[in-house]
Every structure is written in C-alpha cells, then in structure tokens.
Amino acid sequence: MLKKNRFWFRSALLAILVVAVGYTIYNSMNEESGTYISKGDTAPNFVLTDLNGKQVELEDYRGKGVFLNFWGTWCKPCEREMPYMQRQYEKYKDQGVEILAVNVSETNVSVKNFVDRYRMSFPVPMDKQREVTKAYGIGPIPTTILIDKNGKVVERTSESLSEKKIISFMEKIKP
Amino acid sequence: MMQTITCECGHSNPYGTSLCQACGKPLKQDVEILSSMRYEGSARRSQTYKQTLVDKIWNFFSSVKVGVWLIVIILVAAAIGTIFPQETFIPPNVDPATHYESEYGTLGLIYYLLGFHNLYGSWWFILLLGMLGLSIIIASLDRGIPLYKALKTQRVTRHDQFMKNQRLFSKSSDVELDEIKYTLESLRYKVREENGNLFAEKGRFSRWGAYVNHVGLIIFLTGAMLRFFPGMYVDDILWVREGEKASIPGTSSEEGQYYLENNDFILEMYDKEEKKFNSALSSVDGEVAKNYQSNVTLYKTKENHTIGAEPELEKVKSGEIRVNEPFKFDSFALYQTDFKLNEFYKMSFELEEKATGNKFGKLTVDLHDPKKEYDLGDGYKVKIEEYFPNFVLNDQNQPSTVNNLPDNPAFVFSMYSPKTPEGEKAFVGIQKNIDSGENQFKMTFAGIETKDLTALTVRKDHTLWIIALGGIIFMIGVTQGLYWNYRRIWIKQNAGEVWAAAHTNKNWYGLKKDVEFLSDKTNLTPLEEKETASK
Structure with missing residues (x-):
C-alpha cells in the first residue's frame, strides 16, 4: 500500500470511530438528564x-x-x-x-x-x-x-x- | 519511501519482515524462527513506520498489551459498578444526587460523582469501550492482513534454515515421494508439489478464527452503541392503576400517542391442598405464586395529540400480559415486571358526636383527588384543611408527607355542626385521631377501598438482532480457532537427502500423531522434536 493511501485510510477509520463514539457519548449525556427533551430541542406543546x-x-x-x-x-x-x-x-x-x-x-x-x-x-x-x-x-x-x-x-x-x-x-x- | 527486502528466492517482502513470506528464509540476523512463526515472520504493519500523529495513535492501539489493559480496566470498572445498586434499581422519585450519599456515605457520593451509578451510560465507560473497539480493529488489521498475505504467498520449497529450525524435523534418504503424498492426502492434507518438494497443509481457515471473532465483537459493540441512538431503544417502566388509562412512555409520534388501560391485575397462588402440587409445596413456607397477569386494552389518540389534553382515544386491541408473555404492538413490547396490591384508593369516615355516639352522615374521600369540602346536610359539613398522602413527622416534628403516594394518608379535618358552627379541628390518620380534647365531634373511620397496580416494562429494541448477529459470528470465530488448527508438513530434497519439517499453531499432539503415521507408512525417518523448541 502506498504511504499516502495508508495515511488516509488510517485517518478515515480513526475519524469514523471518533465520530461514532463521540455521538454515543453525546446521546448518553442527554439520557442522563432524563431522555427525551434537552438543550436545543423545541419544547413540546402541552x-x-x-x-x-x-x-x-x-x-x-x-x-x-x-x-x-x-x-x-x-x-x-x-x-x-x-x-x-x-x-x-x-x-x-x-x-x-x-x-x-x-x-x-x-x-x-x-x-x-x-x-x-x-x-x-x-x-x-x-x-x-x-x-x-x-x-x-x-x-x-x-x-x-x-x-x-x-x-x-x-x-x-x-x-x-x-x-x-x-x-x-x-x-x-x-x- | 517504501523499502522492500528481496529474498534470495526472488520474492520481495515488505520492510520489517523477519522471515521471507515465500520461502521462510530469515531476513534479519538473530531471528528466532519458531517464535516468529505466530505471524509467519511477517512485518506487523504498524511497527514499520513511525511518522505522523495518526501513525502514532495507530501504533498505540495496535499493541495487544494495550488491548489487554483496556479489557482489565473495563472489567474492574464493571466490577466496581456492582458494589452499590445501579440507578435503575434505586427507588423511583428519589434524586440519585442525594440518594447515594445519604445511603452509602462518602463512598456513595464518590460512586455517584464518578458515574458508577449509571455505568453503561457514563461517558468514560463508553469511551473505554470505544477504545477497546478501536484496539480490536487496528490490532486485527495489523496482524490479519500480513498473515493472510504471508500464508497466501508461501511456497512449497522452503529455505534450509527454515526447515532445520522447525520444532519437528528429520533427515532421511531413499524416500518414495508418491507414497508420502498419498499418505498425507489420506490424512486429508492438501498437498502441493514443486521440483520434487512437497508442501502439505490442513485447516488453514482456523487461522482466521481470531479475526472472525473480532468482527463479531465489533458488530456486538456497534449494536450496544446504537442503543444510545434516537429511536433505536426504549426501556421504560409504566405503572397503571386498575381501571385507569395511562400514556405509554416513548410511544408518542405525530400519528398520536398510545395509552394503556389496566382492566385487571391478577395474582394467583398455587393451591397447597391440590394433590398435584402437594408434595412439592409442603417444604415451602407461605404461598407460591402461580401467575402474575395484567389484562390490558391499548388505545391510540388522534393525530397531533397535545400532551396533557383530554385524549380522544380509539381502541386498538386488548390482551393479556403474563411473565414472559409480553403484549406487542408496532415495535414495542410490554412485559409484566412488578405490581402493588391494595393501594389505598378511597377512605370513608363518619361524623360522630362523641357524647352520644350519634352519626351525622358519611363522606368518602378519593385519596388521589380529595374535595375541599363535604356537605353532609342539615348544617353538618366537613372541610379538609390539610392532606398528607404519605404521612410522616419531619425533622422539625411537623406533619408532612414523604411523597405523593397515598400509602399512609392523614388529614386535618374541620368539622362543622349546628352545635359547633365555629368548627372543630382534628388530625386523623391510620390509627390516629388527635384533637385538643375539647371537641364534641370526631371523625370515625368507616372503611377503605383499594386498587391494585401493575408495573410493565416498555421495551423497544432495534439493536437486539445486531447484538445477536455479533454474538453468533463471535462464536463461529471462537469455534473455528479452537477446534481446528493449521498443520503444515514440508518435504524437501536436499543433496541426496530428504528433509522433513512440520509445524502447527496449536495441538502439537495431533500433529505428532500425523507425522508418526506418516513415518510408519513410509520410509521417512521419524520426525524428532527439537529440545529447545518447547522453551
């Protein structure tokens, strides 16, 4: 494999994992504060x-x-x-x-x-x-x-x- | 620039290779051939370059040592997570922020602050799992791909040094090559021939076992991760009183909101008198539950239902829920989880004149919605001044309530009669009836109505099949790697002699049986084990 390809492959794989884990952690934080409604959401009407x-x-x-x-x-x-x-x-x-x-x-x-x-x-x-x-x-x-x-x-x-x-x-x- | 090492056999190997991929000749000095055999002496790709930050991160996660440490840390964290109960199992309506400290002291507070109370949801635990996933992927790529290439390019003819240094080795003269080939084939070896040399191999696919099970683990971890993605996973609890309807959490959408009615909660016990169960139950004290069941009806509101508004419900279907027999609709399932029998619902009192014992009417208080005033007619009436659903004397010795559940209801009543138009106050609770001592009237307990509650787990899980798939693939990989092994036998014509060498990645006993069988059936000198090899 060419060195350049290797760099991009590795960077892409790391990036995918960082994004996936980051998003999971972000969601888990929201869950802690009580699942459904959190910062940035439109408050549901009642x-x-x-x-x-x-x-x-x-x-x-x-x-x-x-x-x-x-x-x-x-x-x-x-x-x-x-x-x-x-x-x-x-x-x-x-x-x-x-x-x-x-x-x-x-x-x-x-x-x-x-x-x-x-x-x-x-x-x-x-x-x-x-x-x-x-x-x-x-x-x-x-x-x-x-x-x-x-x-x-x-x-x-x-x-x-x-x-x-x-x-x-x-x-x-x-x- | 990328360097390659060309072996004397003509094959060009990637930089860092210790044994030629084709013929097995050591390409560096001081190479322990046998210990290099695990990955065929191939260059672990990560160890060949150390340049950019990306490469450094890659190299860090490529290390098996790092992977093992991650596993150890995760195991220890998971073990610590069992010391105090997880957040799911502490009483509802308590604030975990104060609960852990008040219940378990400073250790409890630390436990809470570090997120051990909700371990699987704590950011650092997810991060650890993510790092483990990364380690699995990188370590597998780094070892699996070169191993695959090395096994694919390996030649029939191996270098002398490679042959001589194998754990099982012998030299013979005068051997019938066809006979060896035939015998090996009868042992189900795949035999290749080249210039009078033989290479026999069996079970190469077992070497992929580790990588297959790592793929399974990655799928498994992905499934677990998806639980945190919106719409993938719901795990909630729903309490419904008998005869009441409640909205089902997590089921709200633009098409409406689902409601569930609890028609009846049923708890059945085994009959100890019955012959069939008599002997089995005689050793048990008390009752043994036979059935926990909720009879429910599912409703749905019209589109765009406003939360809190009186719902316009349409019946969807009815059903029965028993343990392990959930009630299903859309992608949801409702499981029987818990119950509460005989929760106080309505309490009745009579207004009684102390001196005569005469009664002046009865009132029934709905404990979930008591009225302010009950008119008993003829100038008699009762007012509720204070209501404590779950009565307790607080630290200042004031009457108060623990929560909003009517588990221990208590009231401050004002009683009015033509004789006492100013009103008389009394504090009335369960087995309590306190007044100033000068009251002419009192409230007498006149009965109670109760209701059962059922608790259902609301579950939606789109990740389960992914997790199951990961588990199955993992098991296939484990089986592949454990129950099979990769055996290889080389036969090389060398200046009038015939050299034989054998190698396996595990189960040397089995390989030895194979080569013994081979030397029994042919003129091959029995292969001998090198003494240093096992060390």
Missing part, C-alpha cells in the same frame, strides 16, 4: 389545567421566555426555591418572562395549601396523570427547563436553584 381551573397551553407563551419548573409539595429542594422564584417572578414578569410551575401528580388540596403558604402568583398547572412529566422525561424533581421566546429549550437542570442562579436564568430567556 395543555394542563392550573390550580385555578384555567387552561394553560405552552404555545400561548411564544414570544416570551418560559421558566418551566416541575415540583412537588413533598420535595424539600422545591420548597426551598419557591420563594426565590416568586420574588424574581415579580421582577421579571413585566420583562416578558413567565413561570409555569408544573405540579407532579398531587391533589388540589395539598397544592392549594402550599401555594397559599408561599403566596405563589404564577400559574401552577396540575399534571395529575403525569402526562407532561412523562413526555418531558422528568426524573428527579425539581427540574427546571428554560425555554426561549422561540420555544427552544436553552437549559435543563435538576439542581436545587439559588436565587442568584434563578436571576441568571431569567436574564438568559428574557426576550
């Missing part, structure tokens, strides 16, 4: 009834940044970040950022008490059948998904958020 009986549809928020949070009353880290979210919501709602705090399969009685206790004024869509939770591949809660004004997911995290972090998130999706 419709849920909120605590006040109002229909909340994600697509209606196109043009606004959406801070989509999945939570439960029994989850301590969720409870911790709620007051921060409320405080920042009051600052950012006039700047085109909406918070949707999707409750994962709980009863209106429990959630109502919680919402009153923390004086939450953003919509709390009730995912009773866990349909949205499943479709978004939510594992542990809280999970926060940031959606920009074009409906694209720009961030997904299962961390418990500090107020500082929430502010930086708000800035990120502000239209």
Whole structure:
C-alpha cells in the first residue's frame, strides 16, 4: 500500500470511530438528564389545567421566555426555591418572562395549601396523570427547563436553584 | 519511501519482515524462527513506520498489551459498578444526587460523582469501550492482513534454515515421494508439489478464527452503541392503576400517542391442598405464586395529540400480559415486571358526636383527588384543611408527607355542626385521631377501598438482532480457532537427502500423531522434536 493511501485510510477509520463514539457519548449525556427533551430541542406543546381551573397551553407563551419548573409539595429542594422564584417572578414578569410551575401528580388540596403558604402568583398547572412529566422525561424533581421566546429549550437542570442562579436564568430567556 | 527486502528466492517482502513470506528464509540476523512463526515472520504493519500523529495513535492501539489493559480496566470498572445498586434499581422519585450519599456515605457520593451509578451510560465507560473497539480493529488489521498475505504467498520449497529450525524435523534418504503424498492426502492434507518438494497443509481457515471473532465483537459493540441512538431503544417502566388509562412512555409520534388501560391485575397462588402440587409445596413456607397477569386494552389518540389534553382515544386491541408473555404492538413490547396490591384508593369516615355516639352522615374521600369540602346536610359539613398522602413527622416534628403516594394518608379535618358552627379541628390518620380534647365531634373511620397496580416494562429494541448477529459470528470465530488448527508438513530434497519439517499453531499432539503415521507408512525417518523448541 502506498504511504499516502495508508495515511488516509488510517485517518478515515480513526475519524469514523471518533465520530461514532463521540455521538454515543453525546446521546448518553442527554439520557442522563432524563431522555427525551434537552438543550436545543423545541419544547413540546402541552395543555394542563392550573390550580385555578384555567387552561394553560405552552404555545400561548411564544414570544416570551418560559421558566418551566416541575415540583412537588413533598420535595424539600422545591420548597426551598419557591420563594426565590416568586420574588424574581415579580421582577421579571413585566420583562416578558413567565413561570409555569408544573405540579407532579398531587391533589388540589395539598397544592392549594402550599401555594397559599408561599403566596405563589404564577400559574401552577396540575399534571395529575403525569402526562407532561412523562413526555418531558422528568426524573428527579425539581427540574427546571428554560425555554426561549422561540420555544427552544436553552437549559435543563435538576439542581436545587439559588436565587442568584434563578436571576441568571431569567436574564438568559428574557426576550 | 517504501523499502522492500528481496529474498534470495526472488520474492520481495515488505520492510520489517523477519522471515521471507515465500520461502521462510530469515531476513534479519538473530531471528528466532519458531517464535516468529505466530505471524509467519511477517512485518506487523504498524511497527514499520513511525511518522505522523495518526501513525502514532495507530501504533498505540495496535499493541495487544494495550488491548489487554483496556479489557482489565473495563472489567474492574464493571466490577466496581456492582458494589452499590445501579440507578435503575434505586427507588423511583428519589434524586440519585442525594440518594447515594445519604445511603452509602462518602463512598456513595464518590460512586455517584464518578458515574458508577449509571455505568453503561457514563461517558468514560463508553469511551473505554470505544477504545477497546478501536484496539480490536487496528490490532486485527495489523496482524490479519500480513498473515493472510504471508500464508497466501508461501511456497512449497522452503529455505534450509527454515526447515532445520522447525520444532519437528528429520533427515532421511531413499524416500518414495508418491507414497508420502498419498499418505498425507489420506490424512486429508492438501498437498502441493514443486521440483520434487512437497508442501502439505490442513485447516488453514482456523487461522482466521481470531479475526472472525473480532468482527463479531465489533458488530456486538456497534449494536450496544446504537442503543444510545434516537429511536433505536426504549426501556421504560409504566405503572397503571386498575381501571385507569395511562400514556405509554416513548410511544408518542405525530400519528398520536398510545395509552394503556389496566382492566385487571391478577395474582394467583398455587393451591397447597391440590394433590398435584402437594408434595412439592409442603417444604415451602407461605404461598407460591402461580401467575402474575395484567389484562390490558391499548388505545391510540388522534393525530397531533397535545400532551396533557383530554385524549380522544380509539381502541386498538386488548390482551393479556403474563411473565414472559409480553403484549406487542408496532415495535414495542410490554412485559409484566412488578405490581402493588391494595393501594389505598378511597377512605370513608363518619361524623360522630362523641357524647352520644350519634352519626351525622358519611363522606368518602378519593385519596388521589380529595374535595375541599363535604356537605353532609342539615348544617353538618366537613372541610379538609390539610392532606398528607404519605404521612410522616419531619425533622422539625411537623406533619408532612414523604411523597405523593397515598400509602399512609392523614388529614386535618374541620368539622362543622349546628352545635359547633365555629368548627372543630382534628388530625386523623391510620390509627390516629388527635384533637385538643375539647371537641364534641370526631371523625370515625368507616372503611377503605383499594386498587391494585401493575408495573410493565416498555421495551423497544432495534439493536437486539445486531447484538445477536455479533454474538453468533463471535462464536463461529471462537469455534473455528479452537477446534481446528493449521498443520503444515514440508518435504524437501536436499543433496541426496530428504528433509522433513512440520509445524502447527496449536495441538502439537495431533500433529505428532500425523507425522508418526506418516513415518510408519513410509520410509521417512521419524520426525524428532527439537529440545529447545518447547522453551
């Protein structure tokens, strides 16, 4: 075999393997954060009834940044970040950022008490059948998904958020 | 520029060759002929050039030593991965980030941070497997191709030094060549003749065994890799309560979303009284399960179903799922995996006057959707102030709930009556009924309804046939290399003498039987084993 051919053959084979393994690792990273929806995807539309009986549809928020949070009353880290979210919501709602705090399969009685206790004024869509939770591949809660004004997911995290972090998130999706 | 080495027999060999591909003459000084025989003294291609970065990477992965180390590292990692449970097996709804630390301490945290909790999905484990794949491909190409070429170009007439240095060797005079040829052919050797010299070989294909099984491994690894590609593999779990419908994860597409209804979950036990099973079951304490079964109905929504919206369902089909008898649709299969019997569903209470024992109506609370207020008529009503589906006293001694499952429901009720229009509060849970002590009324437990749940594994696997194919090819390669071996016998006329030499890549015992048979049947001097050879 000619030396030149050998070089190209070897480079091509190495390149194929690097791409294949790289793509596999990239996919495995997404899987870790909960399979289906991740950074760069278009956030799938959903419709849920909120605590006040109002229909909340994600697509209606196109043009606004959406801070989509999945939570439960029994989850301590969720409870911790709620007051921060409320405080920042009051600052950012006039700047085109909406918070949707999707409750994962709980009863209106429990959630109502919680919402009153923390004086939450953003919509709390009730995912009773866990349909949205499943479709978004939510594992542990809280999970926060940031959606920009074009409906694209720009961030997904299962961390418990500090107020500082929430502010930086708000800035990120502000239209 | 590419150098070649021309042997005195006229064959030109690639640079780095130690034994001439055609006649076997040592081309370098100090060549151990016998130990060079593994790859026919051919130049391992990677070792001939050391130039570009690509060549350096290539050479690194060409080393068997590197390959073995990769295998060892992968094995050790896989072993460590069994110390604590994998992420799949920790309770659902717990956050692995905190679970491993709280359950197993600092070691658990390290375990989690390094990705051992999800070993097969951790980037460094995939990288190791990728490197192993690369090592397999490069090492095989580097050895297989030159070996193939050397075996293909080998000549009947071999160099004296090559003959003399074989492990089995003899010199004879006065030999009937046709007789030898005939005998070897009767042993199913393929015999070639050239200038009165003979070359007999048998089982050359066994030398390809190692390469065939490496091809199998590569296919296997490719299949495993494809599991991470979208649409190739789904492995999820679906819990459905009896009488309820739930969307099946991973089955959403533009044509709609599949839903599954759990009509009935059935758990059957063996009857110990029955004669047939009597003796077998007598030694067992407790019950022995006979059947786990879910009767299900599959539905599909209309096109472009919006997640969370009330689904417009059309029935697709009904079926029964038992262990090892999945329910199949499209490329999905649903397997019976787990169950939960008698999950609390509805709880009933009666409002009772403590002093008289008189009752003023009954209310039934749906534990998944309790109402805020229950009006019992005549001025009697009950409000639910607080609801804890899975009651626990938290670290601050406050009533709270572990999660959203109604495993240990507890309530704070406000009871109203014409006598107590201000309302009286009481905390009511399972075997708990606490109030200030001055209440005139109390909530009395009046029954419970339960439901069974079934858990199904949702599986789609387009990679299985690739993995199976890889496995089969791997086994063919192993069989090929293990149950056959490549035996060669050379006969050379040399100045009135007849030299005989023999070689095999394994199973010397078998080869010796062959050459013994040969010298018994002909005048050939029995071949003798060189003493140093085995060392």
